Amino acid sequence: MAIFWRVLSAERLKISKSFIWLLVIGSPVIAVFIGALANMEEEGRPITWQVLLGVMSMAHALLFLPILTGIFAALICRTEHVDGGWKMLLSLPVTRSSVYFAKYTMVMGLLAAVQLLFFVALMGVGVVRGVDGPVPWMLFVSSVFGGWFACLPLAALQMAVSLNWSSFGAPLALNVSLTIPNMLIANSSTYGPYYPWVQPLLAMSPFGKEKFGAFNLPMESLMLVVFGSLIIFMAAGLFSFWRKAV
Amino acid sequence: MKETVIETRDLVKEYRGRAAVEHLNLNIGKGEIYGFLGPNGAGKTTTIRMLLGLIKPTSGSIEIFGQGLRRNKLQILRKVGSLVESPSYYGHLSALDNLEAIRRILDVPKSRIAEVLDIVSLTGEEKRPVKGFSLGMKQRLGIAAALLGSPELLILDEPTNGLDPSGIQEIRSLIKRLPVEEGITVLVSSHLLSEIEQMAGTVGIIRSGQMVYQDTIAHLQQQAAGDLRIAVSEPEEALILAGRRGCSGTLQEGRITLPRMSDARVALLIKELVENGHAIYRIEEHRQSLEEFFLQVVEGGQSL
Numbered sequence: 001m002a003i004f005w006r007v008l009s010a011e012r013l014k015i016s017k018s019f020i021w022l023l024v025i026g027s028p029v030i031a032v033f034i035g036a037l038a039n040m041e042e043e044g045r046p047i048t049w050q051v052l053l054g055v056m057s058m059a060h061a062l063l064f065l066p067i068l069t070g071i072f073a074a075l076i077c078r079t080e081h082v083d084g085g086w087k088m089l090l091s092l093p094v095t096r097s098s099v100y101f102a103k104y105t106m107v108m109g110l111l112a113a114v115q116l117l118f119f120v121a122l123m124g125v126g127v128v129r130g131v132d133g134p135v136p137w138m139l140f141v142s143s144v145f146g147g148w149f150a151c152l153p154l155a156a157l158q159m160a161v162s163l164n165w166s167s168f169g170a171p172l173a174l175n176v177s178l179t180i181p182n183m184l185i186a187n188s189s190t191y192g193p194y195y196p197w198v199q200p201l202l203a204m205s206p207f208g209k210e211k212f213g214a215f216n217l218p219m220e221s222l223m224l225v226v227f228g229s230l231i232i233f234m235a236a237g238l239f240s241f242w243r244k245a246v
Numbered sequence: 247m248k249e250t251v252i253e254t255r256d257l258v259k260e261y262r263g264r265a266a267v268e269h270l271n272l273n274i275g276k277g278e279i280y281g282f283l284g285p286n287g288a289g290k291t292t293t294i295r296m297l298l299g300l301i302k303p304t305s306g307s308i309e310i311f312g313q314g315l316r317r318n319k320l321q322i323l324r325k326v327g328s329l330v331e332s333p334s335y336y337g338h339l340s341a342l343d344n345l346e347a348i349r350r351i352l353d354v355p356k357s358r359i360a361e362v363l364d365i366v367s368l369t370g371e372e373k374r375p376v377k378g379f380s381l382g383m384k385q386r387l388g389i390a391a392a393l394l395g396s397p398e399l400l401i402l403d404e405p406t407n408g409l410d411p412s413g414i415q416e417i418r419s420l421i422k423r424l425p426v427e428e429g430i431t432v433l434v435s436s437h438l439l440s441e442i443e444q445m446a447g448t449v450g451i452i453r454s455g456q457m458v459y460q461d462t463i464a465h466l467q468q469q470a471a472g473d474l475r476i477a478v479s480e481p482e483e484a485l486i487l488a489g490r491r492g493c494s495g496t497l498q499e500g501r502i503t504l505p506r507m508s509d510a511r512v513a514l515l516i517k518e519l520v521e522n523g524h525a526i527y528r529i530e531e532h533r534q535s536l537e538e539f540f541l542q543v544v545e546g547g548q549s550l
Contacts, residue, residue, distance in 0.1 A: 003320075003351075006350055006351045006353060007351055009350045010347040010348070010350040010351050013339075013343060013346060013347045013350065014336055014339065014347055017338055017339055017343065018338060079336055082337065083332075083333075083334055083335050083336070083337055084330075084331070084332055084333070084334035084335075085334055085335075085336060087295075087300060087330045087331070087334050088330075088334035088335075088348070088388075088391065089351075090298075090299075090300055091298040091299070091300060091323060091326070091328045091330065092323060092348065092351050092352065093319075093320045093321075093323040093324040093351070093352070094320075094351060095320065245295075245300070245301040245302075246295065246300040246301065
């Protein structure tokens with residue numbers, strides 16, 4: 001465990017001087033623009049917090065969150081792929097699993113920062129533009145946390161790919177090509193519930209009562225899909241990293 | 247008997263059935279500078295990567311500090327500093343941050359960074375991003391990183407590759423200083439004999455994955471020593487005379503060629519020849535250069 005914290009601390013230093021923070025603020029900023037341009041009245045009455053969350057989270061959860069997961073994983077591994085970092089890092093007294101989990105924690109930490117900023121953006125737009133009714137705190141917390149939670153398996157898969165492929169572009173291409181079908185799959189009640197890339201959207205969307213396509217889902221089934229794919233992707237990633245020849 | 251730091255037994259690494267390293271038995275004593283010599287592609291880097299646990303051997307065992315590498319990898323690696331092939335670094339970070347990233351993992355005091363920067367004389371450059379460094383500076387930073395954890399064993403793979411003569415000179419004197427000042431054992435690989443000859447005390451020569459020679463540099467120089475050639479007025483008769491005195495030789499280009507012998511025996515033989523009326527024009531010792539000898543060994547022309 002001590003090794004994990006030491007590697008994590010080194011990982012923090014490695015990304016501290018990069019422009020990764022621009023990516024962290026990117027999607028929340030876009031969500032602010034969408035929120036600022038959104039129609040704030042429905043049938044003459046101001047919209048509710050639920051509708052605002054739905055409007056602002058759509059592009060964020062459908063596209064940006066899964067894609068950012070892939071970009072973060074690729075960036076965290078890129079520092080080692082260029083200029084022989086793997087050789088240097090793995091000939092230090094570290095276990096491969098501690099390196100894997102430190103890097104995985106970095107990816108999930110960056111995604112947590114994205115979600116927190118999204119939450120701030122949501123509250124800001126709501127307050128400035130005047131949304132009807134009290135703030136539904138429970139919904140917001142479960143939406144923001146659920147979106148993050150649903151990224152766990154995606155991050156595990158992207159880590160597995162980025163650790164093993166020295167190319168920066170290939171894991172991203174894979175990531176994007178798995179994310180784009182979200183637009184169709186989200187509306188399918190047959191495939192939607194089982195497709196890991198669409199889970200962030202399902203977890204973040206506020207349409208609990210409107211029920212259409214894959215949105216008609218209890219939280220338990222979402223958890224099951226997320227956990228199942230997480231275990232598979234993480235086991236594959238760890239196993240291949242243990243065996244990786246450096 | 248000196249304490250052994252690295253010992254490998256029957257080390258084998260195969261890639262798709264082709265052996266990169268075959269039954270390698272390395273034996274490196276404490277405080278030595280061990281030169282690991284061989285042409286490119288002979289298996290030096292493969293061996294070093296196995297010693298650092300970066301790749302797994304197909305078969306055979308590795309013991310470092312008397313402990314098996316597989317079971318005690320972390321304890322062993324804590325006491326090993328290494329530089330494998332081209333220097334590794336994080337280009338967007340300064341030299342200081344590069345060392346700090348490694349320091350956080352090794353958990354050594356912060357003051358150690360200034361110390362290693364001073365050892366490789368990079369003090370004053372530590373705030374610049376490493377991607378702007380020259381190859382020599384990157385190489386020195388790599389050595390600084392290897393020294394950061396105050397290792398007992400330093401493994402340097404081709405540390406002078408791609409450096410200019412002054413850079414080579416600098417790294418060489420640095421490597422030579424380490425065992426004396428800090429009691430560090432050094433394993434240094436190279437494809438240049440002249441390089442190793444000036445640094446190492448013991449040398450191991452590897453050819454297509456197999457160890458073909460492992461002994462001290464002094465012994466290697468002795469083996470490479472050549473023969474004695476004497477030009478005389480009547481070579482055939484002189485050769486017979488020498489043969490009768492127990493110095494059997496051959497005739498090459500009209501000169502008597504004899505194996506190396508002691509000064510006293512040379513003196514005696516010459517006296518004998520002169521007394522028997524031979525005119526001696528020239529006596530020369532033909533030394534095979536170490537480089538020629540090395541080439542013979544690695545090309546398989548000579549078995550040892």
